[in-house]
Amino acid sequence: MIALVYINDGLFLGADKALVDSKKHACLEHWECCYIGDVTDFLGMKVNKSASRITIDQKAYLKTVLERFDMHNAKIAPTPILSGYVPQENKGAVDPVCRQKFQSVIKSLLYLMLRTHPDIAFAVIKISQFLANPSQDHLEKAMYIMHYLMGTQNYHVVYDGSLNEGLIAYTDSDWAGDPIKC
Numbered sequence: 001m002i003a004l005v006y007i008n009d010g011l012f013l014g015a016d017k018a019l020v021d022s023k024k025h026a027c028l029e030h031w032e033c034c035y036i037g038d039v040t041d042f043l044g045m046k047v048n049k050s051a052s053r054i055t056i057d058q059k060a061y062l063k064t065v066l067e068r069f070d071m072h073n074a075k076i077a078p079t080p081i082l083s084g085y086v087p088q089e090n091k092g093a094v095d096p097v098c099r100q101k102f103q104s105v106i107k108s109l110l111y112l113m114l115r116t117h118p119d120i121a122f123a124v125i126k127i128s129q130f131l132a133n134p135s136q137d138h139l140e141k142a143m144y145i146m147h148y149l150m151g152t153q154n155y156h157v158v159y160d161g162s163l164n165e166g167l168i169a170y171t172d173s174d175w176a177g178d179p180i181k182c
Contacts, residue, residue: 001050008033011042045115048156057156058116065108069146076151077144083125089115090135102134112149116157119142120145122154 001014001023010027014020028035039047045056066072107123123145130138 003027006043009043011039043115046169052161054159054161055087055156056153057115058112059153062112062153065112066146066150066153068107069143070141071146071150074147074150077147078151080120080145080148081126081141082144085141085178086113086125087130087138088135090130090133090138092133094133095136098139099132099134099135102139102142103131105139105146109142109145116156117152118157119150119152119155120148123148 001012001019003023004011004013010033012020012027013026024035027033033056041047042056045058046060048055062110063072066074106124106128107131107170109120110128113120123141127138127141127145132140
């Protein structure tokens with residue numbers, strides 16, 4: 001059984017329904033809270049369930065982010081970052097306007113990446129190394145990630161219990177080849 005609790009939101013999951021119900025009721029008795037039914041939204045994520053499959057997405061949040069940064073009609077990019085892109089450290093003076101916008105974009109991208117868009121993880125982490133003093137190029141590459149997200153608005157994370165395969169993940173990061181040591 002898994003219990004996810006964040007401030008005043010809680011989610012109880014498990015294969016043994018009796019155990020889940022027992023723990024949920026124990027929580028309800030111990031703390032002042034209420035049960036509002038099966039989960040449909042949790043921490044800004046839309047949750048859809050079927051017999052053995054759960055999908056989660058952040059379509060509404062992604063739409064808000066794209067609109068906030070005037071990217072709702074942007075051209076779609078095929079990848080989160082350009083192949084072979086090697087960011088260069090900005091050794092010039094800090095541009096406070098560029099830094100504020102860059103940090104705001106990265107914050108929104110991190111929120112998506114950590115919840116429902118692991119596909120942008122490498123690109124976001126790579127470009128977020130420059131939060132203290134981003135260049136215009138860094139900001140453009142962060143916005144490029146938004147172009148990619150335009151084409152992935154209908155993507156969602158799928159947990160399919162019928163496959164009985166467990167968690168499957170792939171990575172192709174190259175931290176050893178990173179020329180900038182932050």
